[in-house]
């Protein structure tokens with residue numbers, strides 16, 4: 001399905017220096033375990049390694065591949081061995097990553113520099129093979145090697161399961177950030193959880209979402225390296241006891257705990273053709289050894305096995321809720337497990353080099369919290385410094401409050417994490433004590449600043465009073481962090497004005513904005529090789545690490561020959577997308593039609609419903625013969641609904657129901673198609689964004705913190721139809737208003753409208769809207785399932801509809817009319833497409849990371865020795 005796998009890419013490749021002169025080398029599963037056992041001695045014998053660097057040519061790859069295939073994996077060609085061939089290829093490439101990994105670690109350690117740790121419950125990495133080949137600049141050699149052996153690269157690449165350890169934008173952001181940090185040669189380590197089951201696989205049956213478990217590790221994960229030598233113990237439950245030393249100092253012991261082991265699995269994160277390989281360390285929960293033993297000795301064999309399972313449950317499954325919290329105890333366990341294991345890991349390294357001297361710790365370490373999910377890191381760092389390293393409160397607080405930085409990802413109240421105090425205290429008694437102490441000290445600061453303002457203290461307390469007391473994790477994060485950022489300009493402003501208003505008044509200096517970005521390596525160079533080649537032919541290939549270079553494309557937008565080539569690339573990418581839609585949806589998309597795409601998590605605030613209303617309106621126009629000057633459209637909608645989110649699942653059902661009627665009606669032939677793409681995921685987006693003409697970014701203004709799908713589409717030359725929400729505002733600023741289809745209320749207007757919102761009146765006054773609702777209400781799309789869309793219809797008619805769907809209908813339909821008109825002039829459309837790509841430079845995650853580094857992290861850029 002991929003077009004010109006190696007040939008278009010090879011021209012992209014920059015000649016690279018002789019990277020990776022490492023002195024030692026780790027290879028394969030078998031050798032690793034040998035090295036691990038020997039490493040238990042104080043120093044591993046230097047003779048284990050000391051190998052010359054591995055060749056980057058096709059012949060060397062062939063040799064390694066064949067050895068892994070026939071010796072390590074013990075296979076021959078007699079059976080279907082695609083999975084083993086895939087593994088052989090990965091292990092061959094991983095060896096080359098491991099060389100650079102070691103050099104990178106060495107360079108960081110020699111520089112003795114400051115480091116940042118990116119703590120996140122989600123890393124939505126997707127597939128790693130293509131990215132590794134691109135970043136190692138070994139893609140052409142690999143293609144040649146496989147060709148020599150008569151193997152199809154594409155077939156092997158399709159063996160790889162997406163690493164779906166995230167829900168959506170937040171998890172994918174973490175993945176893009178890691179890519180940028182490695183490319184910028186910044187000493188940043190990702191810490192996350194190695195979920196046994198990632199994001200569920202979505203099947204569609206009878207138009208409804210079915211969730212299937214994503215056992216992505218079933219066939220093993222050849223990318224990761226387990227590191228039992230760094231296993232860490234994490235405590236749960238028990239109680240605390242206070243002791244007084246001779247000198248009168250009191251200290252606390254957290255006792256009678258139920259401990260769980262945290263086992264690290266390291267995943268290499270290669271930078272773009274620069275010899276750097278950073279680390280993503282993912283923790284797996286395992287039972288402790290003596291935990292097993294004691295129970296076994298007591299004779300309760302089955303109970304022991306069961307509790308072993310209970311320990312391992314912690315990292316069993318990713319919670320599939322995007323933008324909503326569920327308050328489940330297991331989720332809090334996951335959060336603390338990540339925070340504790342990671343901090344202990346970092347402190348162990350510190351103590352190894354600095355002993356118990358923490359005077360420079362804050363200078364040398366920074367923790368970036370990806371949303372409130374890892375906020376247990378705040379009290380946990382306090383606990384470790386005080387209870388494990390003998391520090392007093394003030395010193396520990398000075399370190400904690402100088403090292404924590406918090407990124408907020410949403411204003412939606414349903415997404416703000418709160419934990420019941422009683423559950424928190426049962427599970428993490430020592431942490432709750434510390435949180436209460438942080439709160440007491442901080443509230444006395446508030447009281448000093450605002451004497452007598454009891455209401456403000458109540459408002460700002462980390463502990464929410466009420467029927468059931470709750471820990472407000474966002475407030476804890478703000479209080480402890482030296483930096484608090486939103487993820488787009490509008491979002492950061494709204495944070496200061498609303499959610500964190502009191503905090504902004506108290507500590508304005510903490511607040512800043514970091515507009516999100518996406519990595520141009522995966523989202524342009526890798527996923528769109530033909531466009532990349534066209535761009536590089538026109539402006540050189542520096543854009544891949546300096547996306548602002550794309551500005552140079554503007555000059556080419558005026559050349560007819562360039563526009564023709566640009567259009568041809570888009571056509572080829574549309575053909576690729578159409579093939580996927582045919583395969584996965586059984587719907588035929590004509591590549592001459594406008595490809596109108598909305599892919600993202602299904603959520604009412606993202607308003608897939610508004611999109612469907614427009615499609616129904618188009619269908620209505622066809623049915624009443626209003627098709628003069630028609631622009632044919634193929635509409636694609638995709639995304640997963642949280643399994644417990646009834647309205648989101650009903651919207652999926654609606655899309656499929658409307659699609660069935662439209663696609664089955666001969667009147668729509670050549671004019672309109674609608675398809676729901678099942679199982680939207682990273683590897684699907686790599687095909688979708690290059691083949692899209694129109695990107696739907698239509699959230700209710702003020703609700704989408706940033707969006708990053710919008711950026712992937714823009715980079716690949718799609719036009720955006722969107723509201724003034726999140727990063728859309730900045731996208732429009734960069735592209736120019738004339739290259740963006742704007743509609744809808746502003747965030748301010750949204751809030752003002754709520755008081756007098758009357759959707760029934762809006763519908764009644766709009767002939768088109770009335771007909772659309774007529775079709776919906778008449779059961780036209782649910783003849784055999786009467787009433788199933790009533791909840792959706794009611795939400796549209798409700799004066800309390802938080803998403804104001806009806807308010808933006810007219811404006812949306814009018815903007816879509818302008819899209820239709822614009823698409824008719826293919827030459828003008830292509831020019832706008834080029835301008836969108838040309839002005840997408842700001843939305844590289846490299847820019848975002850440089851902003852974080854300049855204003856928050858202050859890390860040096862360090863290149864590993866190249867031999």
Ligand SMILES: *Cc1c(COP(=O)(O)O)cnc(C)c1O
Nearest residue numbers: 168169600681682685707708709
């Ligand atoms: C980029 C991306 C997202 C985020 O999309 P938004 O439109 O910003 O919500 C979600 N899921 C996947 C698989 C992505 O690649």
